[in-house]
Amino acid sequence: MSKNGNVYPHLPIVTLKIDGPPYPRLPDSLATFVTEGSDFYLNATDDVTIWGGDYLGCPDDATGSEVSSPLTIDGFAPYSAYPDSYNSLLSTWIEALGSTDEGSNPDSGGDAGQQIAIASYINPLGDPASWERLLTYDTQKVSVLVANVLNGPDYMVDESWKSVIDQAASQGKKILGYVRTGYLGVSQQQFTTRLGSHDLADWASQIEQDIDKWFELYGTSLGGIVFDEGWPECGPNNIYADLYAYINNYTKRKHHGVYTVLNPGSPIAQCFEDTMDTLLTFESSYETYTNSFVPNDWMPKDPRKIWHIIYKVPQDQIASVAALASSRKAGFLEMTDDDQPNPYDNLPNEAYMQAVIGAVPGGTPLIDDLAEVTSSSVVGLPSDAVVSSSDYSSVTLTWSSVENALGYAVYKDGVQVLELPASLTRATIGMIDPGTSGIAFEVRTILALGSGGSSRLISASTKSLPANGTNANVGFTQNGDTVVYKADVLVPYAFVRLFIGTKQPDIGIVHGWPIQAPGVTLGMDGQDTAYHEIVNYLVEGNDFYSGFYKYSGAWYETAKANADWSWTSIGVATQSQSGYTYTWNVPFAGTDAVASEYVIQGQGYAPLNNVFMGSLRHYSIL
Structure with a gap:
């Protein structure tokens, strides 16, 4: 040279x-x-x-x-x-x-060949045809899919998701449950847990409980977990990388043979190389991938360590992007012609997908075996564990650190529910029913060697909800074109949304998004009818960013088909949360929204709850 x-x-x-x-x-x-x-x-x-x-x-x-x-x-x-x-x-x-190697060559066939992994955030009930296509593709080519029910597993089985999870498993595909890690609460967005905490131990607690809930609901059909919003920096003394590694080990010990993915969506430090089976290190557009790609400053031992997602890829550039990804040692690849704000909510057309499938040789994911665990849990240590706080659906325990501890295991009514590294001396156990009393907790110390200490139970209870349920103090004030809505939401949800209606005609078919109100009546013609609140505006987001949307779907009041979830962004409506209180500041200028006609909805990790305000109700035939 x-x-x-x-x-x-x-x-x-x-x-x-x-x-x-x-x-x-x-x-x-x-x-x-x-x-x-x-x-x-x-x-x-x-x-x-x-x-x-x-x-x-x-x-x-x-x-x-x-x-x-x-x-x-x-x-x-x-x-x-x-x-x-x-x-x-x-x-x-x-x-x-014609190489058919199964070694470290990223372009070889066999187990190590480049494969397609898809962040398949497509509701199987709303779009079953896309899932039918996904499930028919060659497993050696389309080897990894992702299930995302409600930013996680929710609290009960979703039968439509269970069906596709079971089918994917029967074909040998790895379908992964989605778990938020919120950049561990340390990014610019300062994301909080569902309970509103920034604390690192509370994030670890929520992550592990979501992992176990996925497997509780969907069993061994689930192929593993994808940890989204991964923080890519090692942290002081590798605290963040070590926590992800600890969570990975926890997952693999409790659920043997599973496949794990961490998604920072950006270059990641080498301290993360062995934290998960695969790292998703690029998640952006075709233009960025071809013109301003930033690689990791290290090369993986196996290309199946790296996954790249590229959206807005022209169909005639699929082969060249696949070759480029291969040269960058990306063993997993997703390409789509979709674009922001959500490039994962639909599947490209069949010609496009066949071009993607034809561009990769195929293979299988690399799943690291977990070394045998030699540590043991010693009951009764630390001795000063206490209930530091509790609310309607959670209990927080704190304790002092124990010398030589490898970690701490938390038990609820005799069953292990959490395991935390030695650096964390706090745990928040969520998803407890409101009004539960006499809960028995233990904190046990994990040591390499040693024994001693007697069992010490810590009793706890959760608060009972008021008579009006999970929402209280609901109301709004209007000042010119700005309307401020407030509500106390007493249990955590995956989503808390504000819907706003318009003045609807007394006669005629109403267009908008339907939210079913309690009660079903029998119509005069013998057909069941349901009352709905018809809304046309939506505010959804978090403290960092909250969007204001107008309904752009096709649903009308008398339609029997499922309403299509389709909204067009019309601006920003800031949202904030302080304790239980949610506040929305909504700009009404240029809209036909009616401030008094609104619904506050909580969904995910608790029964769906709608608080209807206003008088406009319409019905449709069930």
Whole structure:
């Protein structure tokens, strides 16, 4: 290369160990390797047939030595040492030679070949046809899918999701349950847990409870967990990387053989390399991927460690993007022609999907086995564990650290519900029914060796809800074009939404999003009818960003089909949460919204709850 003036040749001479382990079946090699100690010896062959033609070694008078003279080298340049254009040529060359390696070559077939992993946030009840297509695709090509019920597992089985999870498992696909990690509460957004906490221990508590809830609801059909909103920085003394590794080990110990993915959606530090089976390190547009891609500053041992998601990819660029991803050591790939704000809510058309499937060789995920656990839980330590607080659906325990502890296990009524690293001495146990009394908790210390201590039970209770249920102090004030809504939401939900209606005609069919009100009546013609509040505006988000939307779906009042969830952004309506109190500031200028006609809805991790305010009600035939 140096004699060439650092101009890269059209085809590689040597960038990988292409003959001998781990590449025993690569045909028609240009060279063979001999290993002696830490040295590799490259022996060029005299006559190699490639692509039906002859490749002859350089004549002796050009090289100044015999063809059989060995060239000693001390290693191989990593992919990162070469530009993408060169790596793309390398991928094409190896593929043309017909390699069927199952080693670390990212372009090989077999188990290690590039595969398709899809963040399939498509409601199977609303779009069953897309799931029918997903389930028919070759498992060696489309190997990983994601189930996202309500930013997590919710609190009860969703039968439509259970059906696709079971079917995917029967075909050998890995379908992963979605778990939020909120960037562990340390990002600019300062995300909170569902209970409104930024505390690292509370995030760890919620994450582990969501993991176990997924497997409680969907059993062994679930192939693993994808941990979204992953924080990509190691932290002081590797605290964040170590916590993700601890959560990964917890998952694999309790649910054997599962596959784990961490998604920061951005480059990630090498301290995370062994925290999960796969790391999703790119999640952005085709333009960014081709023009301003930022790689990790380290290369994975196996390309199946890396997953890239690229949206807004033109169909005629699918093959080139797949080759580019392969050169960047991305063993998993998702491409879609969809765009923001949600590129994952539908499946591209069949021609597009077949082009994606045809662009990858296929394989299977790499799942690391968990080493045997040699530690033991010692009952009764620490001795100062106490209930520090409780509310309607959760209890928080705190304790002092124990010398030489490897971690702490928390038990509820004799069943382990959490396990935390030694750096965390607090746990919040959620998803408890309001008004539950006499709950018995224990905190046990995990030690490598040792015994002693007697069982010490800590009794706790949760508050009972008021007579009017999970919402209280609901109301609004209007000042010009700005309307401020407030409500106390006493239990945590995956989503707390504000819907606003318009002045509807007394006669005529009403268009909008229907929210069913309590009670069903029997119509005069013998058909059941249900009362609905018809709304046309939505506010949804969090403290960091909350959008204001107008209904753009096709549903009308007398329609029997499911209403389509389709909303168009019309601006921002700020939302904030302080304790139980939610506050929304909504700009009414340019809308036909009626401030007094609104619904506050809580959904996920508790029974669906709608608080209707106003008088407009309409009915539809069930």
